[in-house]
Amino acid sequence: IAGITQAPTSQILAAGRRMTLRCTQDMRHNAMYWYRQDLGLGLRLIHYSNTAGTTGKGEVPDGYSVSRANTDDFPLTLASAVPSQTSVYFCASSDSADRGMNEQFFGPGTRLTVL
């Protein structure tokens, strides 16, 4: 059982380019999340999905979009990358049977550098 996988592991991207970060989980969790982690700012929620077919905005959604076509996959897209989007991106999931009473499982992260 892999848990949550993310791809790529790291990426260097030119400003203005489009980029999709991939996230796949095999735990059949309903809820999935995307965070960015920056030094001094901690983990901040970008977007979330409570269940397949639904998405919502987190604390820092601008410049990012997500989709949730099925339970397993939750890709994060940067339509036109900017240097301020340089960060480590974590995907997470949780069993939302009783949201708020379940731990989140995290993927290994994607280190993105936008030049």
Place this chain on the structure above:
Amino acid sequence: EDKVVQSPLSLVVHEGDTVTLNCSYEVTNFRSLLWYKQEKKAPTFLFMLTSSGIEKKSGRLSSILDKKELFSILNITATQTGDSAVYLCAVWDGGSQGNLIFGKGTKLSVKP
């Protein structure tokens, strides 16, 4: 505005020492508080706390929640170099967004 505040931001100790990490919170609708350990990569789950005064324990780590004073502590006894990590506190807020709110973490360094 909801917030989760951890202290200290960083801490350096020697092997064998006991440490206490603090987490205070202000959220609209508290559901639970979680502690994570983050070494090189992904945060890994340590504890979930929902009730005041009930200690959760796993080996040398333990944690307790005070819902009246709105804080939690994470204790690590007989520290080892392998305990060096960033420890994250997060609170599930059952309010309008119902999301997990993270503190900025405490960076613990354990010297041999």
